[in-house]
Amino acid sequence: MTINLGTANEFIARHIGPRAADEQAMLASLGFDSLDAMTAAVIPDSIKGTSVLGAEDGQSEADALAALKAIAGTNQLFKSYIGQGYYNTHTPAPILRNLLENPAWYTAYTPYQPEISQGRLEALLNFQTLISDLTGLPIANASLLDEATAAAEAMTFCKRLSKNKGSHAFFASVHCHPQTLDVLRTRAEPLGIDVVVGDERELTDVSAFFGALLQYPASNGEVFDYRELVQRLHAANALVAVAADLLALTLLTPPGEFEADVAIGSAQRFGVPLGFGGPHAAYFATRDAFKRDMPGRLVGVSIDRFGKTALRLAMQTREQHIRREKATSNICTAQVLLANIASMFAVYHGPDGLKRIAQRTHALTAILAAGLKAMGIQVVGQSAFDTLTLATGEATASLHAKARAQRINLRQVDAGHVGLSLDETTAQADVEALWQLLAGDQPQPDFATLAASTGSLLPAGLLRQSAILEHPVFNRYHSETELMRYLRRLADKDLALDRSMIPLGSCTMKLNAASEMIPVTWAEFGNLHPFAPAEQSQGYLQMTTELEAMLCAATGYDAVSLQPNAGSQGEYAGLLAIRAYHRSRGEAHRDICLIPSSAHGTNPATANMAGMRVVVTACDARGNVDVEDLRAKAIEHRERLAAIMITYPSTHGVFEEAIGEICAIIHDNGGQVYIDGANMNAMVGLCAPGKFGGDVSHLNLHKTFCIPHGGGGPGVGPIGVKSHLAPFLPGHAQLENPQGAVCAAPFGSASILPITWMYIRMMGGAGLKRASQMAILNANYIARRLEEHYPVLYTGGNGLVAHECILDLRPLKDTSGISVDDVAKRLIDFGFHAPTMSFPVAGTLMIEPTESEAKEELDRFCDAMIQIREEIRAVENGSLDKDDNPLKNAPHTAAELVGDWAHGYSREQAVYPLPSLVQSKYWPPVGRVDNVFGDRNLVCACPSIESYQDA
Incomplete structure (x- = not known):
């Protein structure tokens, strides 16, 4: 018996779509007999040989996972009380399994094509509603990169809109998180903005500032009443931004109710793992009057061509690809996956559940503080939500050492103070362990006695009076069965990479392999605080050093x-x-x-x-x-x-x-x-x-x-x-x-x-080179198959493209009236996300297949584009009406199909333009969305309860 003892690494073949025979067939269609020959024709001579990547083989999936698991194991997971904007949280299991680990959610693209994005748009609308409700401000975006970035965006936002035009000074409270102040300084310096850091309680003259940033609760834990200060800043024509903790806002008066102009912060503690600092969804909320200057993406409510409610990204004219250097910001990325986790955390727990988490966290904080005071430990300040600062004097260094010996991390405030932040994972035993740690041999107070006698540390005048999250979506899906089905219904509305090729030029929608994704949810990577002592993050250090x-x-x-x-x-x-x-x-x-x-x-x-x-x-x-x-x-x-x-x-x-x-x-x-x-x-x-x-x-x-x-x-x-x-x-x-x-x-x-570490480790130098070559081959194969139907706008001197090609549809608009938008919407009926539209040239489609797509999928896409060209030809020769045709009416919904059919073409042509679609059909949940209506009638939160009652 002969046994094949060749390499056990099959990952390269799993990652790259075309098989050997397909590769040869595609090469033959281009006139080449090898990948190297094709590559030599594409890459300019002047830059050939510049690669320094080795030709080593990659590891198998099993071996790479084992190697990374060993690295992850050198991270040390201590009990963290560091806080400072990052908190332990429980990611509910149904959200972990059905959203974070579900390719229907994590492989989707930015919802620029609303008809195939209604599920994730609804989840983002829930996020915006959550933020608007908790902050008391009428409009919120679909998330930003992190709290510090959101603060920097708020600063430049205030600069643009403040009436104090002569000022270049921005006040930032010393009670803001330190990392926020650092990012503010970085952002301010090139723009000529002077960031003035000080204690707002000592601020007498505010006339010099165009804006201010305050932290609520303060980074040291105290809860300040900002109402009088906000009035003074407004009187001086300055705008006010407040960095607010979302969980605290379930109990505290929201910034919008004390007249803040902007609220920013992080949604991390709503179910998103610490992850050594990210990714986490930041939020940005503001007044309605400022919506056109707000950075980031915004989900709005519109209607489709049947008058049915449909969601879309609103006011895209604010975005960078349109506004260029006049854009309000260069930050066009949201943190959608993380925002959706946070929104579903709120959906799952509902308003009562969120308040219970906040009340329990606060109660434990108050009990902890009472016990510490009883044992003679000085707690700084009179108020707190979840964070305490302790005056520990000369004992500070030894306390940190003692804590680490017990696998506990306290916040390093300065040489004479330590900080403690509690969270939803804190239990009675943790409070008692902290008493023992901080008070040493002193007799500990009785927890039950203190629990019965300790009151709130929140200022009575700042307790929230307004209701939160009254919308039905936050008051229904509280059982796992209901939430699981809700997430499935939303995912079924969308097209993601788990359904079909997403041929977006410039956006490279390639395989996100399961083996690459698995380490993301390992506790060794997910549960580490970003400011944990360096000796506890050696696994991260090794991984990042190797990745660099x-x-x-x-x-x-x-x-x-x-x-x-x-x-x-x-x-x-x-x-x-x-x-x-x-x-x-x-x-x-x-x-x-x-x-x-x-x-x-x-x-x-x-x-x-x-x-x-x-x-x-x-x-x-x-x-x-x-x-x-x-x-x-x-x-x-x-x-x-x-x-x-x-x-x-x-x-x-x-x-x-x-x-x-x-x-x-x-x-x-x-x-x-x-x-x-x-x-x-x-x-x-x-x-x-x-x-x-x-x-x-x-x-x-x-x-x-x-x-x-x-x-x-x-x-x-x-x-x-x-x-x-x-x-x-x-x-x-x-x-x-x-x-x-x-x-x-x-x-x-x-x-x-770890995703990228796994990808590179499994591909090796040889696999990475092959991936690039196959990406180029796939793009040229599509260009060659479609060039007789649509002009390929740009090629190199050899008639070849790189990894993407641009099809010119502008001549067809002249001959048929069919636009690039019509072709994009018609592709939905074929089960495809459209290629990149009108970028970098208006009236074109830019297609990038990546190396991950098999020849069968490339051919399926080409067949769809060729069939669409035949439909355009039918419009050109009069066989299809120029206004009532499958392209102008696309996409076609199931609801339309079972209703009265008034079109001059058949139902079959509308929804089954190719026979292959009969066995596998994506049904768009809405018809073509009306963009203009959505911008003219801007609604960016869940419809009101009254609208549900009216319905």
Whole structure:
């Protein structure tokens, strides 16, 4: 008997869709006999051989999981009372299993196509309603990256809207969380904003400020009454933002009721694991009058073409891809998956359940405080919700050492104080253990006696009087059966990667393998506080160090920071590094950023945030950077040139031949080269930006490196830099360099970094190179199959594209009246998410299949596009009416199908345009959504109880 003892690593073949025979057939259609030959024709000669990635084999799924489990095991999980914006929480099991671990939720894309996103849009609308109810402000967004980022957004929001136009000073309370103050300072400096940190209780003259940030409850635990201060700030034409704890707001007067203009904070303690700092959903709520200036995404209520209620992302004209450098922010990423966990936490517990958690947490805090006072330990302040600060004097250091010996972490406030934050996981035994720890040999008080006699520590005048969460959605799904079915109903409304290919150009919707996802919910990664002592996070340190080295090898850069928790944050951190580098050389005047007209919309918005002035350079007829225009502008601005931001391969889906020359032009004129890594999926193992001229790049781990999109977040956007920029990577109070934090936590969205570690470890250098080659092959195969039906707008000099292709539908609009929107909506009837529409060129579709899709799925998509072209042809020749046809009326719902049929085409053509759909049909829950109606009649929370009663 012959036994095959070959490699046990089957992961590469599992990750890459096409089989060997399919690969050869696709290559033959392009005229090549090997992947290497095709790659050689696509990659410009000037950058070939720049890759420094090795050719080692990857590990099997089982071996990689075992290796990572061993690393995770070196993390030490102590009982944490650190708080400071991060709290232990219970993720309800039905939410863990049916949402966080469910690919129907974590593989979905941003809900730009509302007809196939009604489920996740409803969950986000619940989140917005939750935030609006708890903060007492009428409008809330669909989440931001973390609390510190939300605070920074609030600061710039106040700057834009304050009537105190002459002021550049922003007051931030010393009682804000320290990491929030650090991020505020980072954001403020390039914009010329002076962050003044002080104690608001000692603030007499407020006339100098355009805005203020207050913490409620304060970071030290006290609950301050801000009503009089808010009135004084308003009288001075300043706006007021309040960073508020959501759980506390179930019991305390909400910021909106004491006239705050903005409320921000984190939803982490609503069921989202600590995860060493992220990802977590921040929130941002404000007054209705300010809604068009609010950063981030906003879910609104509209109607479909039948007049039925339908949800959509509202007011997208605020977003970066449209507004560019005039955008209110570059932060276009939400934390959708985490916001949905928090919203479902509120749905599951309901208003009474949330209040019970808050009341129990507060009661334990009050009992703990009473016992400590009885034993002679000084508790700072007279009020508290869940956090106490203790004056421990010279005993402070020994108390921390004693606590760690008992596997307990206290908050390190300063040399004379310690902090304690309780949460929903705290029990009576924990309180008694803290008494024993802090009071030593003293007799402990009797818990039951104190529980019977201890009153509230909340100020009576600040107790909440208004009701919360009266909407039916928060008052029904309290059994596991009901919640499970609700989550299933929502997921069934959506199209995610678990149903079909999502061919979005520039967004790289590739396989998020189960083996990559499994470590995310391991307790060793999920239950660690981001500010735990370093010796307790050695597993994270090893994993992040190894991941940084992996990403350096993939990009050719010398150093990597994993802190930025979105691609937009990565762009920002990259430009800040360039800015700091110039300043270190005495060239602070360099502030011009050249950006090609084809660039991602976040690029100019980011440059603006980094204090740079944008100069746009032209592109030629083939979509490439116009080198001579670039050269002329670089020379014109050479004395002030700071950087260029360029995407490679280009946003047009082409490897530009002149990339080396472009980099040289910028360097010759004193600038730095920022290469946007959005399209890195075409380069890994083939060429390296750090070796062909780039000084810094951000990477989208949620694109190239397999972190799921989660319905619009989480994302991770680390930056790679050459050695001369390494000293200017983002710092953090928890790191060796304490300056320049761009995120609240030192490693940003740390708990999802194991996904990328697993992907790279399992693929190995050889697998990563093959993934890039197959992504290019799949894109060129689609372009070749469809080019006789739709013009391919841009190709390289050899007639090939990179990892994505752009189909030009503009001629069809002229001949048939069919728009790119009509084609996108008709694809829903075929069970597909549309490709990227009208970006980077209006009236086009940009398609990126990734390496994960099998030839059968590519052909299914091509068959759909070809059938759609036949329908357009029928409109052109009059066989289908120009106004009443399957494209203009798409998508078609089941409800429409069983009603009166008034169309000039058949039901079968409407819903089963290809025979293959009979066996597997996605039914959109709503018809085409009316965008204009939604913006003109803006509703961004769950309908009122009255509307339910009226119905």
